[in-house]
Amino acid sequence: MSRQTRLEVLLLIREQQEKSPHGWALSTEFQPAPQRSVVTAAGQGLIELADRETRAELSAYEGRPVRWAARLSAQGHDVLTYLQASPAPAPRSAAPVADEQVVELRPSQMDALRVYTTLAPTLRVPPADGLAERVRNAYFDRPNNRWRLALTAPQMDTVAYAFYLRAITGSVAEANRFAREYGVTYRVDPTSGRHEVVRLHSPKAHR
Structure with a gap:
């Protein structure tokens, strides 16, 4: 059958x-x-x-x-x-709209992000609207071993937060790579002790 x-x-x-x-x-x-x-x-x-x-x-x-x-x-x-709960992956040809950016994540980064979106109902800082759906619909670029998804700025911020949680509980590689490639990181302000999203530089361009 x-x-x-x-x-x-x-x-x-x-x-x-x-x-x-x-x-x-x-x-x-x-x-x-x-x-x-x-x-x-x-x-x-x-x-x-x-x-x-x-x-x-x-x-x-x-x-x-x-x-x-x-x-x-x-x-x-x-x-x-x-x-x-598992819609078909978005086609590779899907283009981001004006307020979105295409992001490419390594498998370890995607694993950390999936944990974060799965825990959304129990989190005090939940994912931005629509992020869980973007994660479910992500396209896996097998030759390059990358997950591709289009994200808005608020979604980028909560991805950085997901990697911050990963850094605190285990590996810092996912957060460091995201900051290096997309210029977004989540950290504690040493002067105020408050958590904040920081944009370090303009993100690199993707095809």
Whole structure:
């Protein structure tokens, strides 16, 4: 079964579950071909098939024989949740708008940034609006081993903050590289003791 077919079956099962008063998708609602795909997905642990006792209860409820019934397993549910949270990467040809800048991040920098955006609900200094979506949609330039994404100035500031957190808890390389290449860093003002974003120089140009 192809990946696309597997996802289509999971979506179909979820749709039938949501319509059903008992939370099961029934055999009577599927054509033979999708039924075979359901069985295959069940073999992969993504769908749970009802046992004999449950089928008997469903048959009594429906007033007709139920040969099989299915519902998403915990893993099947999570696959669809992950699918919806993972839009397709932006195409390489996508150009930044007037107030955006194209940024290229090394894999270690992208890893640190992903941790930061994932923690957004629990942070006191959350990411700028739209940053999490930009991170999800980033394009991986495989030949150059860089993640490319277009960012606004406020998003650049919170990227610098993410790398500041990384520097305090582990590696300073990500913050130093971002400051060197894009002229943005986050630090403590030694005179006031306040945290601030500092722009060191004009960022380098990218194609």
